[in-house]
Amino acid sequence: GCSSLTEILIPKGVSTIDSRAFEDCINITSIIIPDSVKRIGKYEGGILWGSVFEGCKKLESIELSAKLKYIPDSAFRGCRNLKKVVLPNEVKEIGGFAFNGCEGLETITIPSSVKIISVDYAFGGCAKLRFQTPAGTYAEQYANDHGIPVVNIED
Secondary structure (H helix, E strand, O other): OOOOOOEEEOOOOOOEEOOOOOOOOOOOOEEEOOOOOOEEOEEEOOEEEOOOOOOOOOOOEEEOOOOOOEEOOOOOOOOOOOOEEEOOOOOOEEOOOOOOOOOOOOEEEOOOOOOEEOOOOOOOOOOOOEEEEOOOOHHHHHHHHOOOOEEEOOO
16 A cells, blocks of 8 residues: 555565455556566465455556466456556466456456466456467467456467
8 A cells, every 4th residue: 555656676586476466556658567576466375365466556567477376356456557468478377356347458468377367356347358378278268258358378
């Protein structure tokens, strides 16, 4: 809820960003997460909880760590000015409501490593969204099943 925070540059060496760390920081416009970060969110009761950047309404750009394996529940929920996301090649799972309410989200690049996308409205309210993913991937099937346009790219 830090309303005067406009940009985040996580220092190299940080390995984890906990749940709700930047939730409702409504004026953040840019985030860079270095490759030292291996996890965003928190494991509790066998579930990876997120909401790390939920409600960052002015967030326009994000650079994700190449080491991330999971995008947790509600990680970017309500980031309505986010336009483009490129998921790293290590990501295996996208949690429920992860990008829900990101109404400005136009493209998300999803690598073939993604094997799970939650059925719990991971991309609910993203009317402009199209997936960029290699042909024959789980993400392509998910998009087809949920009426999301797909552009096939090289892996």
